Amino acid sequence: MTEALRHARYVLAENPVTLFAFALFTFLVLCAVAGPSLVPYDPLASDTARALTGPSASHLFGTDQLGRDIFSRIIVATRVDLGIAVTSVALAFAIGTLLGISAGYFGGWTDRIIGRVVDTIMAFPLFVLAMGIVAALGNTLANIVYATAIINLPIYARLARTEANVRREAGFVEAARLCGNSEARIVLGQVLPNIMPLMMVQVSLTLGYAILNAAGLSFIGLGVRPPTAEWGIMVADGASFIVSGEWWVAFFPGLFLMAAVFCFNLMGDGLRDIVDPRMRT
């Protein structure tokens, strides 16, 4: 364990970008946890006398068309955006990994049926499928989470299948089998912990994608309803003011959205270097 820690510290010191990503991540988590109690203004309070004023000392990121403070809204929105991303990735991770492991470990019909399901999801352009699912299940926040989970599922299922397939005849699995462990016990107690590091890298990489996807859905008017503060919907609000020069309404929420995705992608790359240096490109 100390060996792994030393390696992690070495990678972090070698790669300041990863360190920066972890710092940014800490900041985002802080915003999500404590944000609502830290912000200077009520994110929903409108003040039409101060509508569409540019960034200033009292309103750091300016105000929107209803005079709401954009800085406060962005910070409060962190919880919503990270919440959607984390929940949907957790769902995709749990279900996808389980399906993938079973497919890879048991093979045969299990593999064929699960493979077919995964292939069918992959036959759609993923964002379009998410649109269709939300349209069919109803335009709610929960359905945004389900849709994002479903389109992320194939990544986990495929990765877990490949990794479990390689390990099904491995020595430690044979040993566990010889000791009389049941198949389910081997899958959950031996194979799953063994492929966990690789799966965690994928979690970080797909978190960024999940945030982009959820923000995209709310940008076209699905999911989060106004006046809830959420990055995608705030960018959509600001879109109509871009052509008349009020850039800050869309710019700052977009910037935060970008920073969050950037952070998860960098962190994923960094984690991959720690977990599996060979996969570096």
Added chain:
Amino acid sequence: MIVLRRLATALPSIAGVIVVTFLLTRALPGDPAAYFAGVAATQQAIEEIRHLMGFDRSLPVQFLDYLRLLAQGDLGTSLSTGQPVLSELITRLPASAELTLCALTLSVAIALPLGITAAMQPGSWIDHVCRIVTTAGVSLPVFFTGLLLVYVFYYLAGIAPAPLGRLDAFSSPPPHWSGFYLVDSLLAGDLGTFRAALAQLLLPTATMAIFSLAPLARITRASMLAALGSEFIRTARASGLARGRVVYVYAFRNAVLPVITTLGMVFSFLLGANVLVEKVFAWPGIGSYAIEALIASDYAPVQGFVLTMAMLYVLLNLAIDLVYGLVDPRVRLSA
């Protein structure tokens, strides 16, 4: 023969797509008959619609009905416009296709040289440019890039036209032949319209290209690096072949295979990004059609849109498979 075999591998995907779209139609929350009948409908009207639309029959029977309608090209009727969904999709498809193809061409034209040059000089400034582009490109929300470009090039610099569709108010669409304004205006010999259409296309194309460039440049660089470091390249170099021949014929032809495979993923991104970019630039394609329908809770157009996009995607993947076979003779031999 190979083409036929490839076609056969696409069949399960098509079947899967049709089954999923059917299930999505039937998964409407609550009572779909009441939904289609509208808010003010009486109980009797709802029953009539239930019977009319076949919701009182069993699921397999409904599925057969759905297949029969699909085979006739009937995707239903839009509630808000009253037009058949299929004809509206066909009218709007060229706008989306023109945008997507231009974006793909632009991003391939930038990504391949960038990736190749970066791989030939690892650690140089161009390699750093490549790394920044690939990391930043995947993190940029495509609708945000679009808005930034509009602000800089339309509002600040004033060199781009207003982001309002395929042509400005002063031009009229060229005579319809392919539906691609660039092609049609050239065929009609109307350079003014061609220039206007091109000006409108530039920003949305750039937006989508920035987005799709990243995965392509990244995989080009990685596979070029691997190819350049391999033994057959060393042999080619040692045999005194010209540098250009070694890089572009020997290394590139091998390195391009993973790039072609990545195109499948890029298309998935592009078709999704299409919807967002069309909203930002008020582009009259099938993506904005779907958004309008979504907001109006108009169900048939959304389903038609999802089905069309999925079918296009399956066909594109099929085309990618075929191109892969053309580039890599080993695939043809083993098939």
